[in-house]
Amino acid sequence: MFDKKKIVIVWFNHDLRVRDNSALTHAVDNFDIIIPVYIHDQSEKFFRATGAASCWWLHHSLKSLEKSLATLGLSLSIFQGQTAAVLRHIVEKTKAEALVYNFSTDKHNPFCRSQISNLLHDLNCQETVFFDQFLYCPDSVHPQNSHYYQVFGAFYRACQLIGSPPAPIPAPNKKKASKTVSDGACSIDDLRLVPRNPDWAAPFSTMWTPGENTALIKADSFCEQGVFSYNRQRDFPCLDASSQLSPHLHFGEISIRTLWHKTNVQLPRCPTIEHEEEVQSYIRQLMWREFYGHLLYHNPHLQTEPMNKTFKKFEWKEIDGTLLKAWKTGNTGYPIIDAGLRQLWQTGWMHNRVRMIVSSFFVKHLRFDWHEGEAWFWDTLVDANLANNVGGWQWIAGCGADAAPYFRIFNPVLQSQKFDVQGTYIKQWVPELKKLSNKYIHAPWEAPRDVLEQALIDLGEDYPYPIVDSDKARKEALLAYEEMKHSKN
Ligand SMILES: Cc1cc2nc3c(=O)[nH]c(=O)nc-3n(C[C@H](O)[C@H](O)[C@H](O)COP(=O)(O)OP(=O)(O)OC[C@H]3O[C@@H](n4cnc5c(N)ncnc54)[C@H](O)[C@@H]3O)c2cc1C
CATH class of the missing domain: 1.25.40.80 (Serine Threonine Protein Phosphatase 5, Tetratricopeptide repeat)
Structure with a gap:
């Protein structure tokens, strides 16, 4: 009689590495045949689809993981589709007796987890979860x-x-038998994660090299x-x-x-x-x-609900498409904000201080609902992460855990003068202002006509006037906050 080989599926999520990976190490130590899988699920059934900039990163990260796994004799099988349906397919095809994975807050909310647990239970497949995140x-x-x-x-x-x-634990050092699932699987390229025509992510490669x-x-x-x-x-x-x-x-x-x-x-x-x-x-x-x-x-509801429930009553302004577009494209007329939003668009990343200034402007000066800004970050950041993004936006909006009070409103000009003293950051990302002196680069609308002329700037043509009056917007935001506090329902 031959011993039955023990087969395990290692389901990769946000743990695209071989070192200090509890799920992978557990599988290598306890099973004979390993089936590493990645499931690309954009169905939005239980969790958010990966944003466009993150998809670019994911493509390269999966390629890197594929190579690292190959050094351990393991072969990564790629799937796309609704998670539970795909998992059912893989378990049934491979007759795996166990599935092991590392929990991810972006994906494994209680609704998703209970569905997976029930499914694995029905299929008589043992589930083991680690919390490496x-x-x-x-x-x-x-x-x-x-x-x-x-x-x-x-x-x-x-x-x-x-x-x-x-x-941390080292990468597994023993080579293991690997099994692939060909039926229904695809290649990383088939996922079409990187943009083509136009390849708007081309500049990302000059800044980033994804991979372990x-x-x-x-x-x-x-x-x-x-x-x-x-x-x-x-x-x-x-x-x-x-x-x-x-x-x-x-x-x-x-x-x-x-x-x-x-x-x-x-x-x-x-x-x-x-x-x-x-x-x-x-x-x-x-x-x-x-x-x-x-x-x-x-508290998985945090991605949609404010931590501070009083904010459910907050009167956000109706989104004005023109203002929203000006913000997204970095054309608000406030140089530090425009620099940040253009850095985000061109690199998929934005400096933390600038994330704070930009998001504060969104929720307080424009008084737009934080969900809308959070969604833009989600789509454009290569580090878009549900917990940090929602946490960051709620913190700025004043409705999060241990948040900055709503009445503390970042002044974009003062922040710029303080943290970009020489205007170096602004000049890098808003090159049309690069000839403007330090005195006016933080607030070009205050520059006398001759100064603008010398800097080759026709305000309103080459660079916009501010889309909102900062002082007025600040007062209105504070008023809205007071009204929320005193509103009965
Ligand atoms: C509105 C807003 C949205 C944000 N969205 C995200 C997001 O989607 N993904 C994300 O990873 N971070 C987010 N942050 C937090 C922070 O801006 C970034 O983590 C940081 O800028 C990343 O750069 P770094 O790796 O050089 O950070 P470092 O300063 O080098 O910090 C090291 C690590 O610590 C963590 N970290 C740092 N600051 C924070 C913070 N304030 N909150 C939580 N974690 C932090 C990050 O994992 C970061 O990589 C957001 C902040 C704000 C204000």
Whole structure:
């Protein structure tokens, strides 16, 4: 009698790596035949379709994963279609006895998870889920009387009390038998993730190299150098002082545990307390990611509902298509905002400080519903991540967990003067203003006619006048906020 070979499906989601991948390692350690699969589901049945810029990243990330898996003797099978239907097909075809995956907040909301669990139960296929997306399993961090923390400081302290997250595990070192599913499968190219005619993502390649190897090299380089000046420089968009690891983290090309440990190992090496503060500041940002992930895990309705329910009554303005288009295309007449939105369009990424200024302008100066701005970010960011995006937008709109109060309204000119002192960032992304002096680059409408002429700017032609009056918009926003607070229903 031959022993029956144990077959497992490893279902990849936002964990496109072979190192420190609990699901993959579990499969290699416990099963004989591995079937790695990726399912591209744009049906929007249970979760949002991947945005256009993220699809570009996904294409390259899958190619990279395919290569890494091949070094382990494994072959990635690609599918497209509605997740549950595809999983049923794969399990039935392969007679796999188990399916193992890493949870993703973007996909595995309770509705999706229960459907998958029921399906696997019906098919007599054992399900094992890991939580690699987090440093701490979301069910393990909570106050005494609630499932989750709603205040960042308390959450962070609770995590610190737990201690270091588990150390990362290396890539599996044994080659395993792999099985592919040819029936119904397709190639990565068949998914048509990269745009053609026009290839609007062409400039992305000059900035980004998706994939696990690049993610690790970037993380090493940042933790050896950039992290020591992170806090001092992170708010200045022209300095490129942040790690730019967000898309790599989102697609799981590097695990958050790996990055946390690479960062923490620097703490005892810090020569001064100031150096230590720089490193701590970076860890704090990683913990914001953790916080938002835990919030969405426990409260999946956050992607549509405000955390602060009072905001359900907020009177957003009806969307004006012309103003919305001006914002999306970076033609608001406020240079720092236009620079950010053009950076986003051209690179699929925007500096964090500018994300805050741009989104604040959207929800407070234009008074448009945050969902609309969040949707634009979702489609155009290569790091579009449900927890962070919804968390960031709700924070700015004042309706999120531990959010900035609504009445704190970013002044786009003052922010620009403070964080882009020389106008370097503006000149990079809004080149029509590059001849304007520092004095006027933050507010070109204030420049005298001769100054504009010398800078070769015909305001209203070469660059727009502001689409809203900042002071007036600010007052109206505050009024709307007061009305919301005092409204009875
Ligand atoms: C309106 C708005 C929308 C946002 N949408 C997203 C999004 O879709 N995806 C996304 O990853 N981040 C989002 N952020 C958070 C932040 O802007 C980005 O994570 C950061 O700019 C990415 O650049 P970085 O990798 O160089 O960050 P670094 O400063 O190097 O930080 C390291 C990592 O920490 C995490 N991080 C940093 N800041 C934050 C933060 N404020 N909230 C949560 N996590 C953080 C990210 O994973 C980031 O890669 C948003 C912020 C705002 C204000």
